[in-house]
Amino acid sequence: MKKKLVSTVLTAALTVSLLAGCGGGTETASNSAGTDETTTKAASAAETSGDEAQADAGAAGEEKLTVWCWDPAFNINAMNKAAEVYQKDHPNFVLEVVETPWEDVQTKLTTAATSGNLDTLPDILLMQDAAFQKNVISYPDAFTDLTGKLDYSQFSAGKVGFSTVDGKNYGVPFDNGAVIASYRTDLLEQAGYKISDFENITWSDFIEKGKVVLEKTGKPMLSCVGGESDIIVMMLQSAGGSFFGADGSAQLVDNAILEEVMSTYAELVKSGVLVEVNDWDSYIGTLNSGTVAGTMAGCWIMASIQAADDQAGNWSITNMPKLDNAATATNYANQGGSSWAITSNCKNVDLAADFMGATFGGSVEFYDAILNTGAIACYLPAGDSDAYGASNDFFGGEAVYAKIIDFAGQIPACNTGVYFYEARDAVATAITNIVSGADVASELQGAQDTVNFAMGQ
Amino acid sequence: MKKKLTLGQKHNLTGWTFLMPAVVLIVAMSFVPMVQALILSFKTGIGTNMTYTGITNYTRMFKDAVFMQSLKNNFFYLIIQVPIMLITALVLASMLNNKDLKFKGFFRTAIFLPCATSLVSYAIIFRSLFAVDGFVNNVLINLGILHTGYNFLGHPLSAKIIIIVALVWRWTGYNMVFYLAGLQNIEYSVYEAAKIDGASPFQSFRKITVPLLKPTILLTAIMSTNGTLQLFDESMNLTNGGPANATITMSHYIYNVSFKYVPNFGYAASMSYMILMLVAVLAFIQMKVGDKRD
Numbered sequence: 129m130k131k132k133l134v135s136t137v138l139t140a141a142l143t144v145s146l147l148a149g150c151g152g153g154t155e156t157a158s159n160s161a162g163t164d165e166t167t168t169k170a171a172s173a174a175e176t177s178g179d180e181a182q183a184d185a186g187a188a189g190e191e192k193l194t195v196w197c198w199d200p201a202f203n204i205n206a207m208n209k210a211a212e213v214y215q216k217d218h219p220n221f222v223l224e225v226v227e228t229p230w231e232d233v234q235t236k237l238t239t240a241a242t243s244g245n246l247d248t249l250p251d252i253l254l255m256q257d258a259a260f261q262k263n264v265i266s267y268p269d270a271f272t273d274l275t276g277k278l279d280y281s282q283f284s285a286g287k288v289g290f291s292t293v294d295g296k297n298y299g300v301p302f303d304n305g306a307v308i309a310s311y312r313t314d315l316l317e318q319a320g321y322k323i324s325d326f327e328n329i330t331w332s333d334f335i336e337k338g339k340v341v342l343e344k345t346g347k348p349m350l351s352c353v354g355g356e357s358d359i360i361v362m363m364l365q366s367a368g369g370s371f372f373g374a375d376g377s378a379q380l381v382d383n384a385i386l387e388e389v390m391s392t393y394a395e396l397v398k399s400g401v402l403v404e405v406n407d408w409d410s411y412i413g414t415l416n417s418g419t420v421a422g423t424m425a426g427c428w429i430m431a432s433i434q435a436a437d438d439q440a441g442n443w444s445i446t447n448m449p450k451l452d453n454a455a456t457a458t459n460y461a462n463q464g465g466s467s468w469a470i471t472s473n474c475k476n477v478d479l480a481a482d483f484m485g486a487t488f489g490g491s492v493e494f495y496d497a498i499l500n501t502g503a504i505a506c507y508l509p510a511g512d513s514d515a516y517g518a519s520n521d522f523f524g525g526e527a528v529y530a531k532i533i534d535f536a537g538q539i540p541a542c543n544t545g546v547y548f549y550e551a552r553d554a555v556a557t558a559i560t561n562i563v564s565g566a567d568v569a570s571e572l573q574g575a576q577d578t579v580n581f582a583m584g585q
Numbered sequence: 586m587k588k589k590l591t592l593g594q595k596h597n598l599t600g601w602t603f604l605m606p607a608v609v610l611i612v613a614m615s616f617v618p619m620v621q622a623l624i625l626s627f628k629t630g631i632g633t634n635m636t637y638t639g640i641t642n643y644t645r646m647f648k649d650a651v652f653m654q655s656l657k658n659n660f661f662y663l664i665i666q667v668p669i670m671l672i673t674a675l676v677l678a679s680m681l682n683n684k685d686l687k688f689k690g691f692f693r694t695a696i697f698l699p700c701a702t703s704l705v706s707y708a709i710i711f712r713s714l715f716a717v718d719g720f721v722n723n724v725l726i727n728l729g730i731l732h733t734g735y736n737f738l739g740h741p742l743s744a745k746i747i748i749i750v751a752l753v754w755r756w757t758g759y760n761m762v763f764y765l766a767g768l769q770n771i772e773y774s775v776y777e778a779a780k781i782d783g784a785s786p787f788q789s790f791r792k793i794t795v796p797l798l799k800p801t802i803l804l805t806a807i808m809s810t811n812g813t814l815q816l817f818d819e820s821m822n823l824t825n826g827g828p829a830n831a832t833i834t835m836s837h838y839i840y841n842v843s844f845k846y847v848p849n850f851g852y853a854a855s856m857s858y859m860i861l862m863l864v865a866v867l868a869f870i871q872m873k874v875g876d877k878r879d
Contacts, residue, residue: 262847
């Protein structure tokens, strides 16, 4: 009998230790993810001078924030630079950046918010502008209202709009997504063109000239990821168009701008001027291996273009073509771009807001330091800085940043909408069918039905 | 005063005590979430703001063009891929079961090895193999079969075929191992007797191997059906559902509804239960057809 008892107790102990093991496992995982170079370096700085201690910041003498963002060459670099700038006045400040791809940020945020475990979130996370409204509306409890905590008048109004829900500010604007058209001047020359031949042109001009370039050099003008609607969204927004009406309803049919965009895109593919590849890596590959004569994307693409050292000096930047018929057509659009959000898990909102306000929302010096990665400020005073007048040798010695700031000022305001990703995918499906010969009007009707269905919850 | 347990009761108690840890874990980690998902599937709403709406989610999916497309895609994979894979696995297994074959261990390992690769990495490798400037196109161009690269993943039918090729590569060895294990239970003397009676290798395969392996074939058929209906990694990483949703699977669409689009977890949960019902029904049919014991 005693033996039985012992074995029962042992089994029970085993069960408990198994269960405890599960919990312990996740804990150590999050801890090990936290050991980061930034942390250790800044932590030693925190030890040396221990004033300005904040009692509610966990360990005494430590002002620590955790951040999720994804691009080591771009936004992670910017965050680390921001921490360096802030540490000059706040020696106790510790910033821990965890590299998290955007898809994972979205998945983790969804999991945390729906399970109610908001304490798995970092203090600050970076969010794609197009997903900002969707997430704030879906998970209002997960974000901190920043209204009044930052001086939003210093940011461009269009950008602030992405992270504003019901008149409340939830985001700190970060990078500018002004679309630039970058071309290989050496290839254009072979076809008898100069970069100025591609400035302020329309898409039909572009296709005509692109055909010549294709014929003379054997290289298409542009590449893009097939099955995605990046270029379509750019074209649409360059004329101030949207997938949605002012009331938020889907407007994919009887949308003259969108119809023109769809036929123009189909024409681009059919003429061979635009080549579709299957994924993002291949797209970047076409730029760096020189299989295309140019590309059109948000100005953050500069970091990827500059990865090909052998092409230095052969690139030049100008504005994108505009639609031929739309009355509101311009040569300017926005693509991508992101904003920082402070989560409701942040125990020290004042510190986070002060940090963001002192760097992303108030330091020209900081924006100058991250300029070379193509992180063009949405913070207006930064545009007046001397650094923005500097030339870039990779892009033929031009003052590219001043140019991009100029483009950014002319982007028409547009309505992204909460159901932006649904519309994007529906339109991507439609354009794939249109390129292979389907009728524009009926495909757009199909896309409209898909989006309406998704909105019908 | 506690009554003494009988021997039988003691044995039962020991058995249950050993079972309890696993039972508790399975109930907590698997059954409780399943019940919660079932409750969730009767709710609708954006994100965390959900209300009960009865069975609307279940009727809704039949009007959902994308879900219907994904359902068709799943059945396309199921009908084409599972028979190809199981027959190939069966043929390979009976070939490798040959007593006189040299380097048996090498062949078995080589065919089983794909199963040891991660789903995501093999999908990405297939994607780059079949890219427009990828390895397969380079070979075809150098052999003079093609002039310019063919966009395998850019056309609806070829993209589906690539997924099927990928699945066959990944899972044939896995099923073959089950058949090899099953073949160990078939006496070699049965084959010798057949040989003496003048049976050809094909005849002994059809009349001896297949009937005696029936329980294993049934098992692999049910597992493959289940796996194909839940297909996710290939659709997500190899083709990203494209072109124009031609390769999207049900699980991929459920992922999109939960994580990519404005989240509608109630609807996503109901679609998951739809997959469960399909798997259950198909498994039931296969059992009825395949198992003739009673």
